[in-house]
Amino acid sequence: MLKRKMLPFAILASLAFSLPAYAAPQPDSGFDNKILKRINADNIYNTIDYLSKEPRVSGTEAEHNAVRFIEEKFTSFGYDTQVQPFTFQSYKGPDDISLSISELEDVEWEISNFSYGVNGQATGELVYAGLGLASDLEGVDLSGKIALIKRGDISFADKVLNAARAGAEAVVIFNNASGAMNGTLGGTNSDFVPVLGLSKAQGEELLEKLEAGETLTVTVAVEGAEVSESTSHNVIATKKPDKEKDSGQIVIVGAHHDSVEGAPGANDDASGTATTLELARVLSDIPNDTELRFITFGAEENGLLGSYAYVDTLTEDEIGRTVGMFQLDMVGSRDAGKLTMFTVDGKANIVTDLGSGVGARLSEKVNYGKEGRSDHVPFSEVGVPAALFIHSPTEPWYHTPEDTIDKISKAKLQEVAEIVGAAVYLIAHEDTPPVKKTKAGPKKGFFNQFESSQQETE
Template identity: 55%
Template sequence: MYRNKAIAAVLSTTLLFGSGALSVAAENPGNNGGSSHAFDNKVIKKIDADAMYNTVDLLSKQPREAGTEGEKIAVEYIKSKFEEYGYETELQPFKLEGEWNAGTSSVTLNGTAFSGDVRSFSGSVNKSVTAPLEFVGLGSPTEVEAAELEGKIALIERGVFNFYDKIQNVLDAGAVGVIMFNREGASGNNFGYTYDGQNIPAVAITREEGLELVDQLNTETIEATVSVEGASYEMLTSYNVIAKMKPNPNKDTGQIVMIGAHHDSVHGGPGANDDASGVAGVLELARILAKTPTDTEIRFLTFGAEEKGLVGSYHYASTLTEEEVNNTVAHFQMDMIGSKDAGDLIMFTPDGEKNLVTDLGAAAGARISEVVDYGELGRSDHVPFYNLGIPAALFIHAPLEPWYHTPEDTIDHISKEKLQQVAEIVGASVYQIARKDTPALQNARVAPGPVDYDYDDRPL
C-alpha cells in the first residue's frame, strides 16, 4: 500500500488509518486540553506572528522574479537566517530560460524575398529548409491528413488548437518547416512556441500576409525557404535554498520530513502573499525547531522559479538519491498562507486523495483551531515530490485574494492571524513525526485523537 519502508514505519508506529478518519491506538486519544496538545505547545507557543509579518515585509520590498537581482538578494537573506539558526545550508543554482532572442528569420517564395516581417517561434531550432508550401488550415488532424505534407513546409492559421498540437500534427505528417499567420482579429506576429522534440524551423507572420499566401497558393505552386538563424533563450540562474537539521544520532530513524515554500515572485510583483508568506512560515518553523530534539531529519526548503513552471522544485527533486526518496515520509508545502482577503485554509493534493500529510494536518487543525479539509490541485511545488511517491500536500487559503499576481500583492493585505494559523498547523504536524518519542507513540499518551475531514471541491 505504501511506497517505502520509511512511510510504513511512520504509519505503523504513529497512525492507524480508518475509513475517512484518523484513528490512533493510544491510551488517551487526546483532545484540545490533552497530552497531545501539550506536546503541540512545545512548538506553537514559540511561533511569533510578528516575526513572520516582518519577514514578509522585508522580502516584499522589491520583486523577486527568478533569475533577477531581486531573487538573489532574497536567497542570500534566507540563507543567512538558516545559518543564524545553526543549520547546514546551501544555495543550489540551476539554469532557467529567460527572454527569447528571436535572431534573424527570413522567408523566400519562389526565389523572391518575402516582404513582410518574419519572427521565429520561441524555442524554434536554427535551421534553413526549402520545400513546397502547403496550406493546412488550422492544423487539425483532419486537415493535416488531407494535405499530404511529407517533405513540405506547412502554412497554418493560428487559433482553436494550441501551438504544441499544431506543430506536432504537421511534424508527425512529415513537414519540414512551419509558417503560421495570426488568428482572426489579432494583429502583429509576436506569437508562437515550439516544444522539446519539435525540431523544426517555425516562423510567424501577420494575418494579412498569411491570407495573401493562401490566395497565392490557390493560383500557383510556391517553393518556399524558411530560415531561422541566431535564435536562442537567454540563460538565467535561479536558486533553491536548502537547510538541514540532523536528528539525534542515538535516536535517528533514518526518516526525512520536508517543509517548503517558493521565494520567487511574478514579474513586477512584490509577492507579499505569493509567496513571501510561505517563506516566512518556513523560516519561523526553522527558528523554533532548531534546538528541538528529533529522531527525524528535517529539511527546510525555499524554491526558485515556481512562477516559471515549478522549475526549482523539479530540479531539487531530480537531485534526490533513491535512498533519500525512500526515506522521505512527508513534504509540507506552504504557498500564499497570509492574505486577509483569501478564503479559508485547505490542503490540496495533486490527486485529490488523502495521505499522511493531510491526515496529520487535519488532526493538528482539530487540536489547535479547527479541522482543515482537503481538495485536489497541482500548480505548486508539492507536485514534484508527489510524482516521486512522497506524501505531499499544499497548505493554502482559497479562493485566492483579488490581488493575486498583481503589483497590489503587498504587506498591507497580510494577516498575522492567518500566518500564525498555518505555521501552528504545519509545525504541529511536522513535530508529530519528528519528535524523538514517535517510535513508541502508540503506547504514549500524546497521540492525536480521531479526526474526520472532508473533500472540498473548492476552486483556487
C-alpha cells in the same frame, strides 16, 4: 509539459514497488503546545515586508539578495545550510501583446502572456478546441486557424503543443476561474505557436458566439519576448537527528522565494518563505529523531524548476526515507479563501492527515483537494507524500503589482504556521514514535478520525 530532468526509469520503477505506506504518530492532545506558543506571526510579517520590497524574478540580483538573506537566517538558527545553484533558461516577457477580432472591433480584451511563449503574429478563424486534450483534437484540422481552449486538466504547454500539432497558427487560452491568469509553458520548445491568455468571462462570451454559429476572425500578436540562460538557487537548511535516536526518516518543509516580473510577491510567495523561516526558528532546538529539512526553491514561477532540480539530487534511499513534504505557497492573503491542502492526485496522505488532525484540534477545519501547480509536485512524482498548503480561491492580487504587504493577514499566517508547525513537530520530536511503515496503507489512528470531516474541493 514542463521541461525537466527525470529520474532514471529503473529508480522510478523500483520506487513504485518499494515506497512504504505510513501511519501517523499518535500523541496526546496538547503535546505540541510548546511549539504553538513559540510561533510569532509578527516575525513572519516582518520577513514578508523585507522580501517584498521589489519583485524577486529568478536569476536577477533581487532574487540573489533574497537567497543571501534566507541563507543567513537559516544559519543563524543553527542549521547546516547549503545554497544549491542550477541553470535554467530565463524568460523576458514581450514588449507588446495584442488580440483583435474583426467582428468585435470595439471590445477591449483582457489578455495576458505566458512565460516561454514564442513571438509571432497569426490571423485566422477562431475554433473552439475544448480543454486542448489530444482526445479533443482527434480528427480536428486546425490548419490556418486560431484555437480557443479552456484552462484545466493538462498543462498550458500541452494545450499549445496539441493545438499546434493539429495545425493551429496560434492559441487563446481562457481562464476557468475569475481573476488574472499568468501562466508558464515551463520552458522553451520550438514547436510552440504564439499563445495569449484571456479572462474567464470574455472566453465564455466568445465560446457562446461560436456555439451560436458565428464566425470570428482573430489576430494574435506577441513581440519582443526573449530567452537567455540564467542561474537560480535553492536554499537548504538541515537539522540532523541525535545519532542515538535516529529514526532514519526525513521530513521537508518548503516554499518558493521567487516572484513573477512586476509583482512584489508578498503573498506569492514571500508568505510561504517567511513562514518556513519562522518554523525553522521555532523547531531549531527541539530534540528530534527525524531529519528536518527546510528548503526555499528558486524558479518556481518558471515551471517548478528549483524543486525539480532539488529532487533530481536525491538518492533512492533519501526518497524512500522522506515521510512527508509540506509546501507553503500563498499562505497569508487577507483576500483569499480558506486554507486548503492540495495533493497531486486529490487523495489524502500522511501530510493531509496530520494537517487535518491538527486543524481539527485547533478548531480549524482544513479541506483538501486536487492541484498540481506548486513545488509539492516533483516530490509527489517520485512517491513522497506531499501536499500544498494554500488559501483557495486565490486573491485578486495574484501575480500583479498589488501583491503587497498591506494585503497580508497575520491571523492567516498564524493559522498556517500553527497547523504545519505542529504537524512537523509530531513527526520529528523524539518523544513521538517514528512514522510507521505499513503494508496496507495508513492505519486508523489519532488523526484518521478526522478524515471523514475532510471534503474534497475542486
